[in-house]
Amino acid sequence: MDIRLRPHHGMCFQFYKGKGYSKKFTENMDDLLGRLSENNNTNITLTLSADSVCGSCPNNINGICKTEKKVSGYDRAVLEKCGFGEGQTIPYGEFISTVKSIILNKNLREEICGDCSWNEICK
Numbered sequence: 001m002d003i004r005l006r007p008h009h010g011m012c013f014q015f016y017k018g019k020g021y022s023k024k025f026t027e028n029m030d031d032l033l034g035r036l037s038e039n040n041n042t043n044i045t046l047t048l049s050a051d052s053v054c055g056s057c058p059n060n061i062n063g064i065c066k067t068e069k070k071v072s073g074y075d076r077a078v079l080e081k082c083g084f085g086e087g088q089t090i091p092y093g094e095f096i097s098t099v100k101s102i103i104l105n106k107n108l109r110e111e112i113c114g115d116c117s118w119n120e121i122c123k
């Protein structure tokens with residue numbers, strides 16, 4: 001299973017409640033999160049381009065997010081705060097727990113992605 005994740009999706013995953021951009025999007029999210037939660041040791045690779053979530057998103061236009069500038073800013077902020085690197089491969093559980101302890105538990109999320117259209121869901 002080759003799973004690539006944009007770093008900021010490590011925050012989105014922790015607030016996901018079945019809502020999303022389309023039915024295809026939420027079906028893919030449900031499947032992906034289901035597989036990852038079955039095995040926290042699954043390796044994921046951090047990417048700053050379209051990932052395993054974006055693949056089913058209507059905002060993904062030929063591999064480029066419609067809001068690429070904004071979301072890549074979120075990605076870079078998560079990489080920097082968590083000490084991750086682009087292209088790094090790590091176990092999913094380690095990725096999620098690091099994002100949680102360094103960003104979410106310290107209330108730094110809104111500083112990173114407070115202008116996201118889904119912000120209210122993550123409060």
Ligand code: SF4
Pocket residue numbers: 006050051053054055057058059060064065066067071
């Ligand atoms: S294409 Fe953009 S809006 Fe869609 S999941 Fe990827 S980063 Fe998010």
